[in-house]
Amino acid sequence: MKLYESLAAEVEGQVARGVLLEGERLPSVRQASQRRKLSISTVLRAYSLLESRGVIESRPQSGFFVRARPRVSPRAAEPAPALTLSSEVDVSRLVLSTLRTIRTQGAAPLGSPYPDPAAFPAARISRYANAIARSRPVSVLDDLPPGNPQLIRQIARRYMEHGVAVDPAEIIVTVGATEAINLCLQAVARPGDTIAVESPTFYAMLHAIERMGMRALEVPTNRRTGIDVDALRTILASQRVAAVMVMPNFQNPLGFLMPDGRKRELVALLAEHGIPAIENCVYDELYYGDSHPCPLKTWDTRGLVLHCASFSKSLTSNYRIGWALAGRYAAQVEKLKFLNTLSTPSLPQLAIADYLQHDGFDRHLRQVRKGYAQRARMMAAAVLRFFPAGTRVSEPQGGYVLWVELAGGVDAMRLYARALEHGITVGPGHMFSARGSWTHCIRLNYSYPWTQATEDALRTLGRLVAELA
Amino acid sequence: MKLYESLAAEVEGQVARGVLLEGERLPSVRQASQRRKLSISTVLRAYSLLESRGVIESRPQSGFFVRARPRVSPRAAEPAPALTLSSEVDVSRLVLSTLRTIRTQGAAPLGSPYPDPAAFPAARISRYANAIARSRPVSVLDDLPPGNPQLIRQIARRYMEHGVAVDPAEIIVTVGATEAINLCLQAVARPGDTIAVESPTFYAMLHAIERMGMRALEVPTNRRTGIDVDALRTILASQRVAAVMVMPNFQNPLGFLMPDGRKRELVALLAEHGIPAIENCVYDELYYGDSHPCPLKTWDTRGLVLHCASFSKSLTSNYRIGWALAGRYAAQVEKLKFLNTLSTPSLPQLAIADYLQHDGFDRHLRQVRKGYAQRARMMAAAVLRFFPAGTRVSEPQGGYVLWVELAGGVDAMRLYARALEHGITVGPGHMFSARGSWTHCIRLNYSYPWTQATEDALRTLGRLVAELA
The missing domain is CATH 3.90.1150.10 (Aspartate Aminotransferase, domain 1)
Known part of the structure; x- marks a missing residue:
């Protein structure tokens, strides 16, 4: 294939793939020539060929434009997956x-x-983001793991208001609860390990287990009271379990609220065996009862509960800001966070911190x-x-x-x-x-x-x- | 310790840790009583105790406020790390x-x-974000992996303008280039594998290798022309290397631009051995010469080059939007992305797509x-x-x-x-x-x-x- 033919084929391909849409301008002949290190005449020949094929058209004093009928974007055109x-x-x-x-x-x-x-107050949060972006440069250096100090303080305050005393030093801000769960699991268990989960299990837990090459052990789970602590006790007596992953509050999909007595019992059982618990508390703010539910973290005196949560279900999913309270594993989770995504984006952290401090979350x-x-x-x-x-x-x-x-x-x-x-x-x-x-x-x-x-x-x-x- | 003493100790701890700052209001007695399931009189006794210790003060008709002198935030107070x-x-x-x-x-x-x-046009980008947030709800469902279709098209267009024909179907949007590099490495190699890198190596590469429990093999690297392709050829003749990680353009820290001939040679060598190359091209837009440098991807006919880049060095680091062109590994990288952080936040993707389409990036x-x-x-x-x-x-x-x-x-x-x-x-x-x-x-x-x-x-x-x- 000659140079001009190959350039023409490439442009035609980009039109077919929806990279160039109808009416969009092609790079000028001079630009294309410079950037591809082709002669002006080669580019002209390629564009003429495309013109003759009806793919593009020239407009006087303006350049070459895509003429083809709009292709649906390649993503949208995908057949529904089997x-x-x-x-x-x-x-x-x-x-x-x-x-x-x-x-x-x-x-x-x-x-x-x-x-x-x-239902999210997206415009209000965006207003805070906009005010920050207009007023000062934000550096990645301000928000290295564990995360933005203002946001960490606001998160700790919220727990305090709900009656859970959290040490800000164990909070690590993450990309949604998904990253928090992944990092916590990676901090406490190794590939091949067995992780006890509820049944049915929220699939994000199964994803984390799959990602790390671990095994899920599904423990009987009551529709109203959550994971069967007695069944778990029996399991722990006979086999090695590296960690337990649960959603004690408003579990996805069952929606139960584990009674406080059960939660205490679970925390005590795990403390006895020295087994860490990872709890996913993304729905805690969405209670129907009189008061905010207690996380397992409430009864955790040994730093064995790794608590994961996020603003994506309660405040906004536009930025996917989550966090982990990683207990005794905080240093390890912080390091894994740094390795995994370097840092959680700054501007969203600052905007949410401002919203929490000044606006009407409650x-x-x-x-x-x-x-x-x-x-x-x-x-x-x-x-x-x-x-x-x-x-x-x-x-x-x-x-x-x-x-x-x-x-x-x-x-x-x-x-x-x-x-x-x-x-x-x-x-x-x-x-x-x-x-x-x-x-x-x-x-x-x-x-x-x-x-x-x-x-x-x-x-x-x-x-x-x-x-x- | 009595209940009121333990509540007082907890509040005092939160003040000491900087969760509650000077002048901030404590939860009201009624709130604290409801949320902690304590009697009104217990909370009152706790607050009185704190008042007598000079930690808080009551203000008529307003409630209780932190009186203590402001503590520096616990993060800022950390000693400089050894x-x-x-x-x-x-x-x-x-x-x-x-x-x-x-x-x-x-x-x-x-x-x-x-x-x-x-130097970033943060205010302009934020204006686009703000316009989107005010005009319509943005769903996570719109931006599942591989990412937002508008942004993916803009990224593909940019490559096209620089003379690299990229199939949009191989683009996966990530949390910065860091996540892109991690996912690409995980897609092509396994724990224990050997990964050839430049020397000196940009440490993000070493982090990715460390995170996966792989081994880094440092290949001699010329200060002006980059990784020594002949040395690499010798290495490949005698030992198994699972992947090569390089920064062909403006390497951090050496700043060289690998000559095109060398890049072609490297791509050919790796194709011959069927070894994937992960290239980190975060600085490509920051060239001093006449034209945009060519990535290894330019010569990749077999889908063996996994190209990672980001807007964080060229446009804004406020959102940390990166991407991978993952070649034949695109499906695998897309799945790993879903497992790692579920999706890249939507609003930043949309805002950057709008900026690229309508504003003055060049x-x-x-x-x-x-x-x-x-x-x-x-x-x-x-x-x-x-x-x-x-x-x-x-x-x-x-x-x-x-x-x-x-x-x-x-x-x-x-x-x-x-x-x-x-x-x-x-x-x-x-x-x-x-x-x-x-x-x-x-x-x-x-x-x-x-x-x-x-x-x-x-x-x-x-x-x-x-x-x-």
């Missing part, structure tokens, strides 16, 4: 595929794990909680009304997801696939186990405003379940 | 300690690896490059003038760091410690090797405006070197 399930469950692939169908198909977001972003939360608590009841009632008899639903005490056990052993992946044809997504139970449990369950998101469309979607789902039974 | 070097170099600890002294001591930033943030870069090129000469001249005879300096072709080989075998850590006493930091050569090479070299940052203080600091450094020689 959602078959191999016998060996690759949870992360399943989860990512499921999330993508929500994104790419504009389906009703019942399958989404994320809260409705319209007011925002009161409003959100009220809406979620109300919709929890509406969603449960609608499911029981539209789904076949024998359907069971959870009774979430916080958060914004409902767990539904389908009647008649209907496979959730089959329901998922059928629902998708109607533009509806659900969270298949398959995502919540590494050993293929919970295949007859789905998780539904009720964080979005309740509309006729929500009700229609639930009615459709109910009909599909009946057909599949 | 910077001794064990025989087995723990590069990441050394680097983090060094960076912290820059942050905490307000020293002249000659030791900083980051560009002067005052204008900004022209100005920055001109300043860096000029200061590169000024810094080199000043070092040669103030440092003892026999000092050698690099000739950076881009970026913003100068590499200085101290005369008389002066140990850079000793210079570092002495300089710190004068409020000056330098980048000790020890950071650039896992086997303790380059201990007589330092790296100096010249991205900041040149002032009398810069010249004074260099004069002081020169005097200290002479004293230590």
Whole structure:
């Protein structure tokens, strides 16, 4: 292929891939010649060839522009991913595929794990960010691990207000709770180790275990009171477990609030064995009851509880700011943070610190909680009304997801696939186990405003379940 | 200890740790009683005790406030970390300690690896972010790995303009180049593997190798032309190397630009052996010459080059948005990204995409490059003038760091410690090797405006070197 032909083919390829869109200007002949070290005449010949093929057009005094009809972006054009399930469950692939169908198909977001972003005070937080960005340069040096000191102080204050005395020195700011969970797990266990988890398990825990090449041991979990401490005691008596990962408050997907007595018992059991607990507390601020729930951290006197949380569910997901209270592992987690992503971005940390100090986080939360608590009841009632008899639903005490056990052993992946044809997504139970449990369950998101469309979607789902039974 | 005493001790501890600052209000008696499930009288007794100790004071109709003199924040109060070097170099600890002294001591930033943030168009980018945050809710679902489609298109366009045809499908947006490098390395090699690197090596590469439990093999590197391809060829003939990590353009710390012929040769050699190359191209936009340098990716026909870059050095470090062009490993890197940090924050991706599409990135870069090129000469001249005879300096072709080989075998850590006493930091050569090479070299940052203080600091450094020689 001659030089001009190869340049023409390259440009045509970039148009086909959506890198260059209709009406966009190509680099000028002079620029292209300089940057590619080609002669002016070679570039001109390439552009003429593209013109003759109808890919670009020249406009007098302006240059060359893409003429081709707009291609849909390559991402959007991807076919919906095939959602078959191999016998060996690759949870992360399943989860990512499921999330993508929500994104790419504009389906009703019942399958989404994320809260409705319209409820976040995004504009207010952005105003703080903007004021900072306009007033002074922000250096990465100000926010090296463990993180921005102002934000760390605000986080510690919030725990104090809820009655948990946290040493600011054990707080490490992270990229969402996901990074916090990963770093904590890496700090306390090694590849090949066994990690005890709830069942069903929030899949982020399974991802962390998968990422590190560890093994998940699923412990029986009560729908109302959480992980079975007695069952765990029996397990610990007979086999080595490197760590326990739980969501004591408003577990995803079950929504339970572990009673304080149980939490104390769990912390005591683990302290006795010297086993660290990683608790994921991202929903703690979204309680429906009278007061903020206590994390396991409340009873941790030995620094064995690694507590992970984030602002992404309660305040804003625009920046994905999370943190770990890493107890006796704080120095190790801090170092792993530095190795993993160097530092958490500065401006978002500063903006959130300013918001927490000066704005109405509690007011925002009161409003959100009220809406979620109300919709929890509406969603449960609608499911029981539209789904076949024998359907069971959870009774979430916080958060914004409902767990539904389908009647008649209907496979959730089959329901998922059928629902998708109607533009509806659900969270298949398959995502919540590494050993293929919970295949007859789905998780539904009720964080979005309740509309006729929500009700229609639930009615459709109910009909599909009946057909599949 | 009685309940009220323990509450009082806890509050006093939070004041001492700087969680509560002078003049800040304590939770009201009613709040504290509800949240801690203590009686009103217990809280009142605790607060009275604190009042009698002079820690807090009550203000009529307002509540209780911290009275104690302001404590310096616990972070700021940390003593300067001891910077001794064990025989087995723990590069990441050394680097983090060094960076912290820059942050905490307000020293002249000659030791900083980051560009002067005052040169970034932070306010302009923030304006785009603000406009987005005010206009619509942004969902995590829009920006799942590989990343925001608009930003991915803008990144691909930029490569196209520089003459590199990139398939947008191989771009994965990450938390800075650090995450990109980590994920790429994890995708191509396993713990225990040997990774060939330049010598001196940019320490971020060593961190990635350390994080994965791999071994770094330091290959001779020419100060002007980069990694010695012939030496590498000899190594590959006799031992297994899982990957090669290089910075072909404006390497940190040497500043060289690998000639295109050498790059082609390197890509061909690795293709012949089927060995992937990870290239760190964070400084590519900061060239002093006529045109944008070519990355190794330019000659990669087999998808074996994993190219990592970021906006943090060229546009803004406020958000830490980086990316990988992961070639044939794109699917694997995308999955690792999902496992590592779930997704890169949305709002920053959208804001940068808007800036790239509508604003003056090239204008900004022209100005920055001109300043860096000029200061590169000024810094080199000043070092040669103030440092003892026999000092050698690099000739950076881009970026913003100068590499200085101290005369008389002066140990850079000793210079570092002495300089710190004068409020000056330098980048000790020890950071650039896992086997303790380059201990007589330092790296100096010249991205900041040149002032009398810069010249004074260099004069002081020169005097200290002479004293230590």
